[in-house]
Amino acid sequence: xxxxxxxxxxxxxxxxxxxxxxxxxxxxxxxxxxxxxxxxxxxxxxxxxxxxxxxxxxxxxxxxxxxxxxxxxxxxxxxxxxxxxxxxxxxxxxxxxxxxxxxxxxxxxxxxxxxxxxxxxxxxxxxxxxxxxxxxxxxxxxxxxxxxxxxxxxxxxxxxxxxxxxxxxxxxxxxxxxxxxxxxxxxxxxxxxxxxxxxxxxxxxxxxxxxxxxxxxxxxxxxxxxxxxxxxxxxxxxxxxxxxxxxxxxxxxxxxxxxxxxxxxxxxxxxxxxxxxxxxxxxxxxxxxxxxxxxxxxxxxxxxxxxxxxxxxxxxxxxxxxxxxxxxxxxxxxxxxxxxxxxxxxxxxxxxxxxxxxxxxxxxxxxxxxxxxxxxxxxxxxxxxxxxxxxxxxxxxxxx
Amino acid sequence: xxxxxxxxxxxxxxxxxxxxxxxxxxxxxxxxxxxxxxxxx
Numbered sequence: 001x002x003x004x005x006x007x008x009x010x011x012x013x014x015x016x017x018x019x020x021x022x023x024x025x026x027x028x029x030x031x032x033x034x035x036x037x038x039x040x041x042x043x044x045x046x047x048x049x050x051x052x053x054x055x056x057x058x059x060x061x062x063x064x065x066x067x068x069x070x071x072x073x074x075x076x077x078x079x080x081x082x083x084x085x086x087x088x089x090x091x092x093x094x095x096x097x098x099x100x101x102x103x104x105x106x107x108x109x110x111x112x113x114x115x116x117x118x119x120x121x122x123x124x125x126x127x128x129x130x131x132x133x134x135x136x137x138x139x140x141x142x143x144x145x146x147x148x149x150x151x152x153x154x155x156x157x158x159x160x161x162x163x164x165x166x167x168x169x170x171x172x173x174x175x176x177x178x179x180x181x182x183x184x185x186x187x188x189x190x191x192x193x194x195x196x197x198x199x200x201x202x203x204x205x206x207x208x209x210x211x212x213x214x215x216x217x218x219x220x221x222x223x224x225x226x227x228x229x230x231x232x233x234x235x236x237x238x239x240x241x242x243x244x245x246x247x248x249x250x251x252x253x254x255x256x257x258x259x260x261x262x263x264x265x266x267x268x269x270x271x272x273x274x275x276x277x278x279x280x281x282x283x284x285x286x287x288x289x290x291x292x293x294x295x296x297x298x299x300x301x302x303x304x305x306x307x308x309x310x311x312x313x314x315x316x317x318x319x320x321x322x323x324x325x326x327x328x329x330x331x332x333x334x335x336x337x338x339x340x341x342x343x344x345x346x347x348x349x350x351x352x353x354x355x356x357x358x359x360x361x362x363x364x365x366x367x368x369x370x371x372x373x374x375x376x377x378x379x380x381x382x383x384x385x386x387x388x389x390x391x392x393x394x395x396x397x398x399x400x
Numbered sequence: 401x402x403x404x405x406x407x408x409x410x411x412x413x414x415x416x417x418x419x420x421x422x423x424x425x426x427x428x429x430x431x432x433x434x435x436x437x438x439x440x441x
Contacts, residue, residue, distance in 0.1 A: 104437075169403050176407025184411070218415070225414035229407075295427070370401065 038063065044087075068092045096328055108297045108329040120334040128338060129193060132345040139349040143356045150257065153362040155378050163373035164390055171236055172372055178229035178279075184222045186348050188215035193341060223290055230283045233276075240267040241276040246385060262381045269383065275354050282347045289340040293333070302335040303327040 036048045043063060052059050069088030084092070092098030094113045102109045167175070191199070192215050199208040246263070247270040253261040255271050263269070268276065292299040307325035309315050315323050327335070358365050364378035379387040422428045 172403035173407050173410065176404040177410045178407075180404075180408045181411045217419075221415040221419045222411055224418040225411040228414060229410075370404070372403070 043067065064091050065095045065097065068097055106297070111328045111330055114328055114330045116328075116331045116334060120331075120338070123338065124193075124341070125197065128341055129197065132193070132341065135345050135349050136352070139352045143353065143361075146257075147356075147360065152360065153256075155364050155375065156260075156381060157377060159364065159375040160377040162376045163367075164376055164379055164387065165372055166368045166374045166379070167372045169372065172369055174229055174232035174236060175369055177225060178233055181222045181226040181229060182347075182351065184218055185226055186344070186351075188219040188222075189341070189344050191215040192219065220294060223287070223294070226283070227287050230280070230287065234280050237268070237276060238280075241273045243270075243273065246270075247273065256382075262384070264384045265382065265386065266389070267383065267386045271357075275350060278350045279347070282343050282350070286340055286343040286347060289336045289343065292336040293340060296333055297329045300327075300329065300332045302332050302339075 036046070038044065038046055040046055045064070049059060067088065068091055069084035089098070093100065095115065096111060096113075100110045100112065102112075191211055195208045195212045195215075199211060244266065246265055250256075250263040250265060250270040253259070253263040255269065256262055288299075288301060292301055303325050306315075306323035306327070310322050310325060315321065324331075358369065362382075364375050367374050367378075376387065379390075419428070423431075
């Protein structure tokens, strides 16, 4: 159930920025231009255009974007500056269409006016923040409802008193390094997104400034620990998280969440595998976009990705038309920030579920990561195949 | 418990090492977000 909702949320959140991107896509060449008569202004904007923009209607700005004048070869006889008037030059700069040369060495400096800034800002403060918070709030409500309906999953018959080692010290160390860094990154990330909207009205500018300066410092430096721990966790547990036949049984019995079944499982059951792969894949994605943000304008991911999506026909299949693959460096950074935040929200929602089931949701679960030793009856009821394997290993290698 | 504390300590240590290390190789946040042309710092 949770998984389906998660899938729905992911689809909704992923679809949102793509929908907004459609506004930046130019109309295909054979589309009939909107019938607006611009003779009164000699081809420039007129009242009808302004009204459409104010009402949020889609505008075809081809009359500005494509009206860049000519150069000396196409409009001969007009001297060394060619056939571009000042308005033509400014339109060329506004739409990033003219080859601009600037004195700074960095080609990022060539973008004098960028088209996507307001769209990005409005999206970040609007849908991103709103849907993100609703996702987290919804997850909390779901978990609360589950707890009220199902209660804490108890060890049937109580603990038996004998324990078996579930996680070695190095496994627990890697997990807690990942978990600790994730909590810090999540809190500082949320502070960064909501500081202006929430903290300033409540606690003032000074507090927000100190909070966000500290948040950025912590977020940027703790991220390295997260990435290292992510690699450690992947290397240690990827083998145990590969799908196998017991997963299908687990799915069919709804993991034992509904009813009183105890589906057999090896070291990790299917629910845990979802968390593992979610953390690995989302963590990898958030790390990539995070590295792009840590080294601005150096790591540019989206133009290339959009190009691939165009080439394999996915953009057309989704009905979006060609995605822009020649993004300005600023547009790249804006997409990186949005993607980073969206993936962050998804991870936070996933981890809320993980924290719930590992603490309140299931008796005896926390011991696995707390001390590394779990009660045998707990292991029998939740990871029976794994327990048998461990007991067999213990019999074959008698304690020294 | 010890593993948890060791994990948190690892986070702190790696954070400090990253901060100092990036500064050494010229990639600290201050250097990345600024340049010689900016005379504020």
